[in-house]
Amino acid sequence: MTQFRKVLSLHTGQPASDGAGVKLTRIFGGAGVERFDPFLMLDEFGSENPDDYIAGFPPHPHRGFETVTYMLEGRMRHEDHLGNVGLLQGGGVQWMTAAKGIIHSEMPEQEEGVMRGFQLWLNLPGKHKLDPASYRDIQPADIPRLKTAQGVEVVVIAGLFDDGTVKQTGAVQRPDTEPYYFDFHLPAGTGITPKLPDGHRALLYVYDGSVELPGQTQSVGVSKLVRLSDEGELQLSSESGARVLLIAGKPLGEPIVQYGPFVMNTRDEIEQALRDFRDDRLTA
Template identity: 70%
Template sequence: MSVREILSTSTGRATSDGAGVRLTRLFGGTAPERFDPFLMLDEFGSDNPDEYIAGFPPHPHRGFETITYMIEGRMRHEDHLGNVGLLESGGVQWMTAARGVIHSEMPQQERGVMRGFQLWLNLPAKSKLGDPGYRDFAPAEIPRVALPSGVEAVVIAGRLQAEGIDQPGAMQRPDTEPQLFDLNLPAGSSIEPQLPNGHRLLLCVYEGEISVAGQHLGKGQLARLSEQGRLQLMSSNGARVLLLAGRPIGEPIVQYGPFVMNSREEIEQALRDFRDGILTE
C-alpha cells in the first residue's frame, strides 16, 4: 500500500479579525481550491485580554459552515435565529450559515487564556442557500478515546478508525464528509488513522513535533498530504496535532469576506441582500 506523503508545508501569518482579536491564519483567502473543501483555518491563543476581549461583534456569513473548537476559555454565541450558546473549554460550536446567518462571538472572561481554532468548511452549490443551523457540543458530548498506543484523540467529526477502535465523532456531515480529530501523541508514540482515499488531508501541529513518512513537522506548521494510501504519524518527544480530512467538492470557489459562493454574481447578490436587510430571509 502506498504511503501518504507531505506535498507542501506552510506557517500561518499573524493577523486580526472581528474587533481586533489577534490570531494566526494558517490558511485562507488565496487559492482555496488547494484545500477544498476547507476554506480557512485560524488559530487563536493568548493570555492577554487586550488581544481578545473585544471579540467578534455581529457579522454575516453565507455559503459555508464554521466550526469553532475551544481548547481553553469561554465564548458566547448569539445569532439572528435566537440561538444563544456558551462555548467552554473542550467544547465545539458547529454553525451552518447556508443562505445567511448574522451572529456574534464574544469572550465570557476578562482574564486567563483564550485558545482554540476556527475552521471554515465549504458547502456544495445545492446547499449554499439552504436552511441555516447551529449546534453547540459540550465537552461531555464529544468522544475522547484513549488508544492502546497511548495516543489520546478528541473525535470532533467523522469517524476515527485506528488500533481496533471505531469511534464515531460528535458530528457527521454529508457531501464533504469531514474528519476532524485533535490528537495528543505522547513521546515515542504513533498512530495510523484510516482515512478514505481521495479525501483532502491537512495536519496542523500546534504543540511539539511529529514525523510523517520520514518528514519532520514542527510546532506551527501546516502540511497538506497526498490523498491516497496509509497515514502514519509518529512523535519522538510528544505532540498535539489537529487532523483535517474531507471530500473535495470540486466546484468553483468565489469568496468576498464572509460570503463564499460559486460565482461573482452570487457574491454580488449576497452583498445586495445584506445591504437590503434580507440576507437571512
C-alpha cells in the first residue's frame, strides 16, 4: 500500500513590509522556524500599485544563509559590494549566497505595472557560514521547463525533477541542504507525483487556484502553505487548476539564532556579526 506524505500543518501568511516599505506577505519566518529547517523564511510580494514596491530594498547586509528570489512578473536590479550587477525579470531567479557577508540592494526597474514574486531564505550549515559570498543571476532562458504527460508545466529551479516518466536537472544544485525548488502549473483535472528523498522537509505553497492531497477531505486553497511529513510519496492534483511552489530540502538539525539579516548558530556569532557590521568588517 502506498504511503503518502501527510499534511502536518497548514499556514496562512501575514501582511508585512520590508526594505524601504515594500508591502509583502510573510508566508513563514520568525518564531518556530525550526519546523521548516533548512528554510528560514518565505515572502511573497505582488502588487500593481507602484506605491507598494517602488521604494525597493536599498543597501542592506546579510550573513549566514542564502537568498533565492524568483520573479514572476516585473523587473528588479541587484547591486552588491562585490561589484555584481544583475537584472532580475519575469521568470528569472537570483541565487545569492551571503555566507560571511554581503551588502546588496534590490531596486525596482519599473514605475508602473505588476511586480510579483517570492524570496526564500535557505540556511547554510555552520561549517560554511563564513565562506566567501557569491551571487548568481539566472535568466529565464537558463531555467529548465518541461511539460508532463498530463500537461503539467514544471519550472525546475533547483534539484532534480523526477515523476517516474521524465527527469530534469534544475538550474541550481547545492550541497548540504540539497534543495528542490519547483513551480508547477496544473491545468484543471491534472495531477503530478514528483519524487523526493525520504528525510527531506517538504513544503507546498498554493499561489493560484487550489489543490487536492491524499488524506485531505478539503482542497487546499490559494495563499496556503502546506508543511508535509518527511517520508512517503508526494501526490497532488487540481480539479480547477492551480499554480504551486514545491520547496524541499535536507534539514541541517543545527541551532538557529537569528537577528534580522544575520543567521548563525550561536548568540556569540550574532554578536560578532553585529560588531563586524558596525566596524565595517562584515565583508572583509
